[in-house]
Amino acid sequence: MSSYALTVKCPSTRGIVAAIATFLAEQGCNIxxxxxFDDLETGNFFMRVSFKSERGATLEDVGAAFGPVAEPFGMEWQFHDEAEKMKVVIMVSRFGHCLNDLLYRWRIG
Known part of the structure; x- marks a missing residue:
């Protein structure tokens, strides 16, 4: 069973979480x-949801059906396959235990 992630950014309003959870459930996905996170300064809402398709739906299938859910909220959204490693940048203000802890956790998986 493949693990996927959905990332969302949109203006904060009532009903976003319910709409996303309902959509995923209707697609046979388990969160x-x-x-x-609500950014009170900008009025934006951010969300990341990890889920598995229990019906074997592909990332393309789920992504293609998500547009009508996203449109009323003005969402910027992306689906990702969690098996694919993403490139990231880690910036630290100084060397020390925090950087060492992150590197250690990465090394042990």
């Missing part, structure tokens, strides 16, 4: 992790 395994979810994190969200």
């Amino acid at each position: 395994t992790d979810s994190a969200q």
Whole structure:
């Protein structure tokens, strides 16, 4: 069973989480992790949802059906396959235990 992630950015309003959760459930997907954040200064809402398709839907299938859910909220969104490693940049203000901890955690998987 493949693990996927959905990332969302849009103006903050009521009903976003419910719309996303309902959509994923209707697509036969099980949410395994979810994190969200409201930026009060900009009025934007950010969300990352990890999920697995229990019906074997592909990333393309789920992504193609998501447009009508995203449109009323003005969402910027992307689906990702969690098996594909993403390039990241880690910036630290100084060397020390935080950087060492991140590198150690990466090394052990």
